[in-house]
Amino acid sequence: MDAKITQLQTLQTKITSLLGDRDDAQKAQITALMKTYSAMKPASAAKIFETLPDPVLVPVAQQMKSDVMSLILAQMNADKASALTIKLADRLTLPQTADAPAPAAPVGPAQTAAATPKK
Numbered sequence: 001m002d003a004k005i006t007q008l009q010t011l012q013t014k015i016t017s018l019l020g021d022r023d024d025a026q027k028a029q030i031t032a033l034m035k036t037y038s039a040m041k042p043a044s045a046a047k048i049f050e051t052l053p054d055p056v057l058v059p060v061a062q063q064m065k066s067d068v069m070s071l072i073l074a075q076m077n078a079d080k081a082s083a084l085t086i087k088l089a090d091r092l093t094l095p096q097t098a099d100a101p102a103p104a105a106p107v108g109p110a111q112t113a114a115a116t117p118k119k
Contacts, residue, residue: 034063037072046075049084058087 037045037060049057049072061069061084073081 030059030063033060038064038068042068042071043075045072050076050080054087057084058091062088062091 033056037048040048049061052060061072064072073085076084
């Protein structure tokens, strides 16, 4: 039994290491893409950005300097630039859950007066 536990712990360590290596390689790849698009003319980068899928586009755009990204966004189709901006802004927003309680509405003078029945 102890040998099996040790074997599973060794396997878990290897998997964790491999996942870390993959994450590092993915970060390096995104950084390389960011540098490539930053070096391009904004109009050329914008044309490509409009065709990239979100899982590639958003991390690349997020790493770009704002002055470079602004030039690319200015060259993009307005709807696509707006969608990308929203995705970048929402990237760190926590998802809403159905079981989370709704926040209580603040009770102020206006709400109290409106809730009081008139005679």
